Amino acid sequence: MYKKKILTTCSFILCIVMVLLSLNGCKTAKDTESTVKPDIGLETATQEKDAAEWPKDPNLNSPGVLPICKNTVKLSVGVPSKPALVEDWKTNLFTQELEKRGNFDLEFVEYSADEMEQKIELQVMAGGSELPDIIMGNFRLDRITEYGQAGMFVPLNDYYDNLSHFITLSMKNVDIDCLKYITSYDGNIYGMYRIMVSLNNTYSGCRILLYSPWLQNLGLEMPETTDDFLNVLRAFKNNDPNKNGEKDEIPMMGFNDSMFSNYIRAMMTPFVYTQANYWTIENGKIGVAFNTEEWREGLRYSKQLVTEGLLSPLSFTQDRAQLVAIASKDPATVGTIPHFSTSFLGANDTKRVEYDIVPPLEGPTGRREQITSPTQPNIAMVITKNCKTPEAAFMLGDLMCEEELSIWQRWGRKGIDWKVPGPDEKSVYDHLGYKAILNPIAAWGVLQNTWWAELGPYIIDARYPAGQVVSDNPLDHNIPIGRGIESQIKYANHNPVTGLIYNIEEQEVMSELHSTIITYVNEHFTRFIMGDLDLDKDWDHYLGEFNKMGLDKVIAATQSAYDRMNK
Amino acid sequence: MLSNLKKKYYPYWQLYVFLLFPVLYIIIFRYVPMAGVQLAFKKFDINKGIWGSPWIGFDNFVKFFNSYVFWRVITNTLRLSAYSIAAAFPFPIVFALALNSVSNLRFKKMVQTITYMPHFISVVVIVGMLMQIFHPIVGLYGTFSKMFIEGMPRDIFASPNAFTHLYIWSGVWQGFGWGSIIYLATLTAVNPELHEAAEIDGANRFQRVISIDLPALLPTVIIMLILRVGRLMNVGFEKVFLMQNSLNIRLSEVISTFVYKQGLAAGIGGSNFAYATAIGFFNSIINLIFIVTVNKISNKVSSTSLW
Numbered sequence: 001m002y003k004k005k006i007l008t009t010c011s012f013i014l015c016i017v018m019v020l021l022s023l024n025g026c027k028t029a030k031d032t033e034s035t036v037k038p039d040i041g042l043e044t045a046t047q048e049k050d051a052a053e054w055p056k057d058p059n060l061n062s063p064g065v066l067p068i069c070k071n072t073v074k075l076s077v078g079v080p081s082k083p084a085l086v087e088d089w090k091t092n093l094f095t096q097e098l099e100k101r102g103n104f105d106l107e108f109v110e111y112s113a114d115e116m117e118q119k120i121e122l123q124v125m126a127g128g129s130e131l132p133d134i135i136m137g138n139f140r141l142d143r144i145t146e147y148g149q150a151g152m153f154v155p156l157n158d159y160y161d162n163l164s165h166f167i168t169l170s171m172k173n174v175d176i177d178c179l180k181y182i183t184s185y186d187g188n189i190y191g192m193y194r195i196m197v198s199l200n201n202t203y204s205g206c207r208i209l210l211y212s213p214w215l216q217n218l219g220l221e222m223p224e225t226t227d228d229f230l231n232v233l234r235a236f237k238n239n240d241p242n243k244n245g246e247k248d249e250i251p252m253m254g255f256n257d258s259m260f261s262n263y264i265r266a267m268m269t270p271f272v273y274t275q276a277n278y279w280t281i282e283n284g285k286i287g288v289a290f291n292t293e294e295w296r297e298g299l300r301y302s303k304q305l306v307t308e309g310l311l312s313p314l315s316f317t318q319d320r321a322q323l324v325a326i327a328s329k330d331p332a333t334v335g336t337i338p339h340f341s342t343s344f345l346g347a348n349d350t351k352r353v354e355y356d357i358v359p360p361l362e363g364p365t366g367r368r369e370q371i372t373s374p375t376q377p378n379i380a381m382v383i384t385k386n387c388k389t390p391e392a393a394f395m396l397g398d399l400m401c402e403e404e405l406s407i408w409q410r411w412g413r414k415g416i417d418w419k420v421p422g423p424d425e426k427s428v429y430d431h432l433g434y435k436a437i438l439n440p441i442a443a444w445g446v447l448q449n450t451w452w453a454e455l456g457p458y459i460i461d462a463r464y465p466a467g468q469v470v471s472d473n474p475l476d477h478n479i480p481i482g483r484g485i486e487s488q489i490k491y492a493n494h495n496p497v498t499g500l501i502y503n504i505e506e507q508e509v510m511s512e513l514h515s516t517i518i519t520y521v522n523e524h525f526t527r528f529i530m531g532d533l534d535l536d537k538d539w540d541h542y543l544g545e546f547n548k549m550g551l552d553k554v555i556a557a558t559q560s561a562y563d564r565m566n567k
Numbered sequence: 568m569l570s571n572l573k574k575k576y577y578p579y580w581q582l583y584v585f586l587l588f589p590v591l592y593i594i595i596f597r598y599v600p601m602a603g604v605q606l607a608f609k610k611f612d613i614n615k616g617i618w619g620s621p622w623i624g625f626d627n628f629v630k631f632f633n634s635y636v637f638w639r640v641i642t643n644t645l646r647l648s649a650y651s652i653a654a655a656f657p658f659p660i661v662f663a664l665a666l667n668s669v670s671n672l673r674f675k676k677m678v679q680t681i682t683y684m685p686h687f688i689s690v691v692v693i694v695g696m697l698m699q700i701f702h703p704i705v706g707l708y709g710t711f712s713k714m715f716i717e718g719m720p721r722d723i724f725a726s727p728n729a730f731t732h733l734y735i736w737s738g739v740w741q742g743f744g745w746g747s748i749i750y751l752a753t754l755t756a757v758n759p760e761l762h763e764a765a766e767i768d769g770a771n772r773f774q775r776v777i778s779i780d781l782p783a784l785l786p787t788v789i790i791m792l793i794l795r796v797g798r799l800m801n802v803g804f805e806k807v808f809l810m811q812n813s814l815n816i817r818l819s820e821v822i823s824t825f826v827y828k829q830g831l832a833a834g835i836g837g838s839n840f841a842y843a844t845a846i847g848f849f850n851s852i853i854n855l856i857f858i859v860t861v862n863k864i865s866n867k868v869s870s871t872s873l874w
Contacts, residue, residue, distance in 0.1 A: 125616045256812055317724035317812050319698060325705045511839045515828055516635055519816065526813045530725070549635045 054162035055391045063165035067103035068395045074105040075393055078120075078135035081110035085445065085453035093450045094408055102399050104392075117143075128152045133387035134396070136456050139191060139379040141182060141501060147382075148190035154383045155188040159394040166402040173461035178377040185503040185564065191379035192397040194454070196410065197462040198375055199429060200481055203488040204340035205276065205373045206265035209355035209480070211332050214241035225362040226270050226301060233310040236335040244331055252305065252336040254315040255323040263315065263338040264525060269371055270363030271298035276373065277514075278521065279497040279558065284566075286497065286559045288551070290521045291543055297364070302529040316526050320344065327351070343477040352475045357484030360491045370491040376499050380457040397457045406458035407438070412451050417442035421469045428482030429466045432489070437467035497558075501565060506557040513550045520549065607845035620841075627845030636825060644821040647731065647802045652795055654735050658743040660788060663750035664776050682744025694809040697737055698724065724810070727818035734810060734819075753787045754780055789871040797858030800850045822850055 055062065059070050079089055086092055089108040099106055109132040111119045116137055123130045124147050131152065147153055160167075160179065171178070174197055182193050215222060215232070218241050223229040233251035235241070242249060254263050268274040272294035273281075280287045289295055305311035314322075315338075324344050327334045332351055342352045362368040383393045399405065404414065411418040421436040430436065442450065470476065502510055524542055527533045533542070576583065602617075607627055609620040631637060662682070669675045685693075701723045703709040712720035723729045757780060765775050804823040811819045830843020858873075866872035 313725060314703065314722055316814055317722055318702060322698065322702050322705060511829070512630065512634075512842070519813075519820075519828070520635075523813045523816050530814065532814075545635075 055395070057389060057391045059389075060392055060395065063163050063395065063398070066101050066399075068101075068399060069103040069392055072103050072105050073389050073392045074107060075134060075387070075389070075396065076107045076109050076132035078109045078111055078132040078137070079455065080113040080116050080137055085447055086451075086455075087447055087449040091449060092452065093413070094405075094452050097405070097408070098396065098399065102396055104396060111137075124150065124152050128385060131384040131386050133389075134381060134383050134393050136381050136452075139382065141184065141191075141379060142507065144190045144379055144382060145184035145186070145188075148184060148188060149186065152385055153190045154385065154387065154390045155190060156192065156383070156394060157187075157189050159391065160189060163391060163394055164398050166398050166400075167459065170401050170403050170406060170459035170461070173463065174459060176374065176377070180565065181376050181499045181501075182379055183501070185501055185561075190382060192381040192394070192401075192457040193377035194380040194457045194459070195375060195377040196458070196460040196465060199432075199434070199462055199466045200478075200485065202372045202374055203370060203485055203492070206262060206269060206274070206371055207340050207488070208262070208266050208336055208338050208358040209342060210336045210358045211334065211351070211354055212356040213332070213354055214335060217241045217243060222356070223358060223361065226364060229358070229361055230301075230304070230310070233305065233335065234308065237308075237310060241335070242331040242333065248333050250312050250326070250334050251310040252315075252338070253312040253323060253326065253334050254338045255318050255320045256316060257320065262340065264522075265371060266338055267302055267361075268295065268298040269369060270361045270367055271295065271301070271365075272367075273369075273371070273493075275371055275497060277497075277518070281497050281562075284563075286555055286562055288555065290525075291546055291551070294365075296535060296539060299525070299528045299535055303531065303535065306529050307531065311529075313530060316530070341477050341481060345477075347475065350475060352477050353479045356480050357488060359484075359487030368491055369493040370488045372492050372494060373498065374494070380455070400456045401459045403459075406460050407464060409452050409456060409458045410454055410460060410464075411438060411440050412442045417450060425469045427467045428470055428476075428478045429485070430482075432466075432486060434463060434466035436469045437463055439469040497562060500558060500561045502557065502561045503564075506561050509550075509553050509557040513554050517546070517549050517551060517554060520545065604844065604848055606841050607848040609841055611839075611841040627842050628849060630842060631846050631849065636820065639817065640820055640822050640825045643818055644800055644802050644823075646818070647734065647807075647821060648799045650731065651735050651738060651802075652799075655739045655742060655746075656792065656795060658739055659746035660750055660784065662743055663747040663754060664780055664784070666747065667751060667754040667780060668772055668776060679744070682747070684744070685741040686745035688741070690803070690805045691809060693737060693741060694806060697733060697810070701733070724812060725814045727815040730810060730815040730819055734806065738806070749791070750784055750787060753784055757783045785869070786871045789865050789869055790873065793858060793861050793865060793873055796861045797854055799857050800853050822846065 059073065060068060061070065077089075089095060089110070090106070095106055098104060120131070120135065121143075128151075144153065148155065174195065176195065176197065178193055178195055179189060182191055183189050210222070210232075212222070214220075214236060218235050218239050220232055220235060221228075223232045236249050236251040237247075240247065240249070265274045265276070268289070272289045272292055274289050278289040280289050280292075302311065306313060323334075323337070327337065328345060328349060328351075332354075336358065337355065342355045345352045360368055360370040381397050383390050383397075387393050400409070407414070407418075414420070418441055419439045421439045425436045425439060427434050427436040442448070470479070470482075524533065528535055528538075528542075606617055606620070608622055608624060609617075610623045610626075611617070612620045615621075666675060666678060669678070688696075698706075700706050701708045703712070703720050703722050708723070709720060723733060761779050762775055765779060770778065800822060802821045802823060804827060807819055807821055808824050808827065811824065826843045826846050829839055829846070862872050862874070
């Protein structure tokens with residue numbers, strides 16, 4: 001009895017507390033609603049003035065004239081805190097340079113690096129009054145769009161049109177329509193971007209590396225077609241290319257993560273256009289690669305590789321560490337690896353420079369192309385509604401895109417952290433016209449106080465990453481890439497469906513259905529080529545399931561996003 | 568009324584203060600977050616927050632029931648969970664009974680320490696160890712099989728069935744020592760007079776375990792079983808996720824990994840919190856039904872129950 005009474009009292013108290021708490025919750029929710037209202041006063045105020053003169057802020061010099069601000073402008077800057085690669089934001093040399101050139105006083109608000117996204121989200125949900133003037137970091141476009149539409153960030157379209165000076169200058173050497181990739185579906189641009197055009201990354205997505213000493217040992221040529229490739233792998237398997245008298249060679253092996261991007265894309269492309277999400281495009285119509293007859297032919301080829309013992313089935317289950325353990329053995333035992341570089345091998349392993357890029361293979365129907373993933377800009381900086389001087393903030397971002405300051409953000413100061421190369425120094429891509437332009441001295445990836453570790457907006461065109469001087473290290477993993485990338489460039493297909501921006505309705509369809517479909521496709525890819533499913537008997541069932549999963553809706557959503565972006 | 572209360576509770580107020588902290592803890596960290604469950608019936612809009620998002624009724628649930636993978640994740644979850652109960656539940660009990668009968672105290676302590684140890688290894692490390700050990704070329708498994716068979720042995724991680732066994736039995740190995748603690752504690756409470764009396768009556772050690780220890784343990788066993796069944800739909804996320812690959816995914820995709828992929832990791836289109844909440848909520852309701860049912864049955868059959 002006694003016990004029961006305590007229990008009832010306790011639960012009664014509990015009930016009351018819960019009711020009180022939920023009431024409290026309601027109240028705060030209402031408060032937020034009232035403050036979340038978009039704050040558009042700023043723009044209307046600026047629009048009233050004569051539109052001819054930019055910048056409208058009388059304290060600012062016209063674009064391109066330094067310093068940016070006549071009187072010092074104070075800005076609070078949200079940045080990720082340690083453990084970034086930067087010792088102290090305020091005393092950082094790059095910060096000081098920006099303050100000097102622009103006449104700014106930058107004040108840093110640090111977000112804990114691993115929860116930056118959540119912290120910003122919380123601040124937004126609480127009405128955004130605590131957001132700093134500008135935030136630097138890595139932002140996802142869909143997030144930015146959501147927050148921007150809620151009035152948290154200042155739309156920058158007019159600023160891009162009228163205030164960008166250094167951006168325009170730096171973009172002269174970049175052949176990419178950057179604004180297209182950072183424009184939200186509502187037509188607004190809410191962020192400033194960073195881009196480093198990388199020759200290597202454009203081609204690294206589908207690449208196969210081949211251990212070329214074995215070709216010499218067996219007197220073979222670098223394969224050009226899928227049939228050649230098959231024969232080379234057979235020779236690797238049977239003819240003891242590593243000459244140790246043992247049949248321990250593995251003609252082809254990868255690991256679980258890279259298999260799906262690298263292997264599928266590289267080995268299916270001779271049969272069908274295979275882009276990262278398997279979209280295909282024909283006369284402006286979006287389709288998918290994985291339900292075509294050509295895909296089935298590609299699967300047959302891969303299945304043959306597995307059946308003949310050429311492609312190791314472990315590729316689908318082992319992780320990177322295990323591949324490294326096998327590939328590091330001496331003498332070499334792995335003939336080909338679907339991967340973008342040999343950097344995973346130990347720093348003193350001579351095999352790092354002995355794997356060469358296999359040129360795009362020609363398929364049985366004569367298809368031969370290299371799918372590229374063109375560099376795309378990332379959103380690096382946003383200006384929030386709390387910023388009293390959004391024009392000055394934009395011009396700060398613009399200043400950071402100036403060529404020298406862009407390079408400073410990645411390689412440091414000219415003459416100190418990097419040097420202009422002498423006439424006899426060469427870059428890895430010298431033969432492709434990328435002359436040596438920069439010789440890095442300062443080490444990347446260490447704690448320092450000279451630069452911002454690629455945090456802010458910048459524009460670095462292809463000449464710089466490709467024009468780095470070859471290091472003295474004869475085992476630099478970039479050497480074989482420089483040697484072989486030409487064959488990939490030769491067959492490049494520069495028109496992939498990429499960087500699609502979905503609107504809210506399309507996003508919903510995609511988030512619900514797309515991941516299920518991709519999981520299904522990858523699962524069946526392995527099951528078909530491992531012989532777990534039969535390519536004749538089970539193929540129709542495989543195709544039939546796509547209707548149940550709503551593939552047509554996914555394609556329709558992608559089509560409408562594509563049409564909107566390519567009007 | 569008031570004086571009555573005062574008389575009843577005042578003399579023990581210190582005890583109530585002690586009680587206050589766990590109750591507060593439960594309220595703040597268990598009850599308050601429950602308010603977030605409303606998300607399951609809403610269309611989440613980040614600008615309006617959890618409380619301000621518009622209601623959409625059961626749409627999220629309907630979406631899950633109609634989803635392509637619904638039956639797959641449900642059956643996989645139940646299969647793994649049921650197998651895990653069948654395999655992992657009896658082990659700690661038998662182990663506790665055996666350990667309790669050991670008379671050499673030093674040996675007993677040593678065995679305990681050794682068997683508790685795996686419990687403290689992180690799941691990530693365990694899966695890493697499994698992958699290393701069972702690798703057909705560089706692993707222990709590969710090295711051993713090289714002595715007996717030609718060529719490469721079967722890849723364990725490529726077989727969906729092997730995944731199930733490996734998942735369960737590595738779990739048994741990791742957990743049975745730790746799981747036996749509660750049974751050992753119960754066994755120390757058994758009155759030694761019972762054992763002495765049985766010894767005088769000529770019962771051997773095994774007979775004593777069956778007739779004295781086991782009956783003493785039974786109520787605890789039943790409570791633990793009820794609690795375990797209450798988590799039937801929960802298959803731990805990390806280990807399954809880490810062991811997943813495209814060859815075993817048809818048996819290894821469970822509710823929690825599906826929720827993760829839908830709710831947090833969805834690539835194109837961003838994350839879908841409301842949908843993930845709905846699935847999680849559905850999960851909890853099934854668990855609740857299980858625990859209530861099993862509790863009822865147990866109450867009827869053995870008159871032991873949770874409440």
